[in-house]
Amino acid sequence: MNEIEEKSFYQAMGRYRGILGWLISTDHKKIGIMYLGALLCFFSVGVTLGILIRLSLIAPGMFLSAQHYNQLFTVHGIVMIFLFIIPGIPVAFGNFLLPLMIGAKDVAFPRLNRFTWWLYLAGAFIVLLALATGGGPPDTGWTFYAPYSIESKTNVSLAVFGVFVLGFSSIFTGLNFVTTIHRMRAPGMEWFRMPLFVWTLYATGWVQILATPVLAITLLFIVLGRFIGIGFFDPTRGGDPILYEHLFWIYSHPAVYIMVLPAMGIISEIVPVFARKRIFGYHAIALSALAIASVGYLVWGHHMFTSGMSDTARVIFSFITFLVAVPSGVKIFNWVSTLYKGSIEVAAPLLFALSFIFLFSIGGLTGLIIGSLAPSLHLHGTYFIVAHFHYVMFGGAGFSFFAGLHYWFPKMFGKMYSEKWAKRGWFFLFVGFNVLYFSMFILGYEGMPRRYFEPPPQYHGWSVISTIGSWLLATGILIILSNLVRALFKGEKASANPWGGRTLEWTVSSPPPRENFIHGPVIATDPYGFEGKK
Amino acid sequence: MIEPLQAKGESGIDYTGKKIGMWIFLFTELLFFGGMFLLYSIFRAQYPSEFHISAREENLVLGTINTFALLTSSLFIALSIAAIRRGNKKQSLWLQGLTILCGIIFLVIKYFEWSEKIAKGIYPDSPVLLGMGSGETLFFGLYYMMTGIHGLHVLIGILVIAVMLHFTRQDTITSQNYVKLENTGLYWHFVDIVWIYLFPLFYLIT
Numbered sequence A: 001m002n003e004i005e006e007k008s009f010y011q012a013m014g015r016y017r018g019i020l021g022w023l024i025s026t027d028h029k030k031i032g033i034m035y036l037g038a039l040l041c042f043f044s045v046g047v048t049l050g051i052l053i054r055l056s057l058i059a060p061g062m063f064l065s066a067q068h069y070n071q072l073f074t075v076h077g078i079v080m081i082f083l084f085i086i087p088g089i090p091v092a093f094g095n096f097l098l099p100l101m102i103g104a105k106d107v108a109f110p111r112l113n114r115f116t117w118w119l120y121l122a123g124a125f126i127v128l129l130a131l132a133t134g135g136g137p138p139d140t141g142w143t144f145y146a147p148y149s150i151e152s153k154t155n156v157s158l159a160v161f162g163v164f165v166l167g168f169s170s171i172f173t174g175l176n177f178v179t180t181i182h183r184m185r186a187p188g189m190e191w192f193r194m195p196l197f198v199w200t201l202y203a204t205g206w207v208q209i210l211a212t213p214v215l216a217i218t219l220l221f222i223v224l225g226r227f228i229g230i231g232f233f234d235p236t237r238g239g240d241p242i243l244y245e246h247l248f249w250i251y252s253h254p255a256v257y258i259m260v261l262p263a264m265g266i267i268s269e270i271v272p273v274f275a276r277k278r279i280f281g282y283h284a285i286a287l288s289a290l291a292i293a294s295v296g297y298l299v300w301g302h303h304m305f306t307s308g309m310s311d312t313a314r315v316i317f318s319f320i321t322f323l324v325a326v327p328s329g330v331k332i333f334n335w336v337s338t339l340y341k342g343s344i345e346v347a348a349p350l351l352f353a354l355s356f357i358f359l360f361s362i363g364g365l366t367g368l369i370i371g372s373l374a375p376s377l378h379l380h381g382t383y384f385i386v387a388h389f390h391y392v393m394f395g396g397a398g399f400s401f402f403a404g405l406h407y408w409f410p411k412m413f414g415k416m417y418s419e420k421w422a423k424r425g426w427f428f429l430f431v432g433f434n435v436l437y438f439s440m441f442i443l444g445y446e447g448m449p450r451r452y453f454e455p456p457p458q459y460h461g462w463s464v465i466s467t468i469g470s471w472l473l474a475t476g477i478l479i480i481l482s483n484l485v486r487a488l489f490k491g492e493k494a495s496a497n498p499w500g501g502r503t504l505e506w507t508v509s510s511p512p513p514r515e516n517f518i519h520g521p522v523i524a525t526d527p528y529g530f531e532g533k534k
Numbered sequence B: 001m002i003e004p005l006q007a008k009g010e011s012g013i014d015y016t017g018k019k020i021g022m023w024i025f026l027f028t029e030l031l032f033f034g035g036m037f038l039l040y041s042i043f044r045a046q047y048p049s050e051f052h053i054s055a056r057e058e059n060l061v062l063g064t065i066n067t068f069a070l071l072t073s074s075l076f077i078a079l080s081i082a083a084i085r086r087g088n089k090k091q092s093l094w095l096q097g098l099t100i101l102c103g104i105i106f107l108v109i110k111y112f113e114w115s116e117k118i119a120k121g122i123y124p125d126s127p128v129l130l131g132m133g134s135g136e137t138l139f140f141g142l143y144y145m146m147t148g149i150h151g152l153h154v155l156i157g158i159l160v161i162a163v164m165l166h167f168t169r170q171d172t173i174t175s176q177n178y179v180k181l182e183n184t185g186l187y188w189h190f191v192d193i194v195w196i197y198l199f200p201l202f203y204l205i206t
């Protein structure tokens, strides 16, 4: 039908050719592709660092000193959090797909979008520069807790400044997306006809807009604390380090939703397509995204149950933490109900999506264990937190990222990958992931302290198992990425709609033309009508 | 009923969209300053008497003049938008110029206020300030940070208005297409409002 040869956006050339042509392009699709490339690079760096951390933990002192170990896990955190998973899904898939999904030509502010991408590059460059200059890579942990971050001799200032710049990149992405969703929807695309991925991008956008500035100002005071002795977080000058923790988590808990909300959006797209069934409870999923985004602002205190806080505050924060789990539960219920009695096609994207549901449920439920006051006292300083965190971040956002990558790869690059190898890669990733991180739940429950360079000997057994898991996981990632890279060069040409999706991006050719839609689409139904289709 | 979602103005630009973008940006700014106001309120609750005493160091006269300078500048920029809407380019140019002038007056006065304090040895990390005690250190730390970051916003505002002045002269901003100037006005009002809060918090709490 739609298979007439059109020029794809890859062939559309501006004034310049080559890399410069890409860098100065305001095409949301090109920007999305560039982000995706950068994200995958930083992800690979982060994984490598993670493998080294695991390796050092089973052989402390063999090849890393304690100081290097501290720097390693700090950089692992900074790279994974600020360069990969926070920008993550919105900048890569959001940029590429948001205008396509709502039937628009581009985002509301294409030039701001390009500027945002440059800011991301600049922030990333500054962070990398911080590793090579001054006192070397920071050793504070990715949270930059004061007062140590003010005293550390390592190059904290530059790294923190890099994160500051990345923060603005994130804010402008949110601003652009929210405005785009308000103003650029095609005729007939009412709010409750929007694809659910768009809904989650909308909720995420607001979190980016309203939470990130708090982080920016907080980090600024760390830098100024180091340079001109502003002592807001320094107890020797009347300041309060706990205040830093509050301000940091006022941003960084909502930041969890910057990572996870769009991940949930991807799952909401994939599940109905591969179950060939209308999504169950569309309104509930859409509105629960907004509920998560708003209630998620009020739970930051659960990161500080052991830091010193009044009992009243702890009870309130614990209660709201339980509350925010409800809308997440609603979504899980809806996805499972969508699968129920569907004609399920177990393709690679669905495997990743199902893993998300499974792993995120574990991550979420263990979050409730540490969100309750009494267990939190026992578990807060242990590997239980590390395991929970990775189940939510990697098992949640990370797996969803890969789900989206496999789902939209044909659309983005116009090529099909090998389904067989995608599944093999998934298998190693899934098994490796659980071996790696579930061992940490056990270690943590038994009391193994986190951040230690040399764990007490009684934890050695599970530690070794966990490290073996990290190798399996890395094998999985290697298979997945090589499969996709191979597909880029040798893959078969993808059709416009290989999965039978009903959202708008599947109505244009793969890869899409420069202007997205030749005739502006007019929308008359919701995007999940699979009834009567094959 | 389907509303025309991609409604464009006569000039082909999405007027409402640009304004939504600006408003969202201002929310961001609000939270950016919000972090500082939060710090202020916590430290003030912790050191009420020290804050009370330190605030006497502030020069109330200069602070009041500055408040008037900014309020007037907000009036000027609002009038300049009204002027360009009526198509009165010359008047709009004049009013934008006056806005910049008020902004510069504000910064010059701020400069003298800061130098006066620095001459007394009161600046972050100074031995005099550290000798005064924790509450005072925090008060003046907040003073320098909040008025400093606000001053930076004023400076940026002045530069942006200067660009708008140029655009108006080049007829990029016209009676048909003045959303850039209007957004600049929104930003300038925001900067003004922040000062409206800073002024009592640092000058009037004695």
Ligand SMILES: [Cu+2]
Binding pocket: A252, A253, A256, A299, A300, A302, A303
């Ligand atoms: Cu949290």
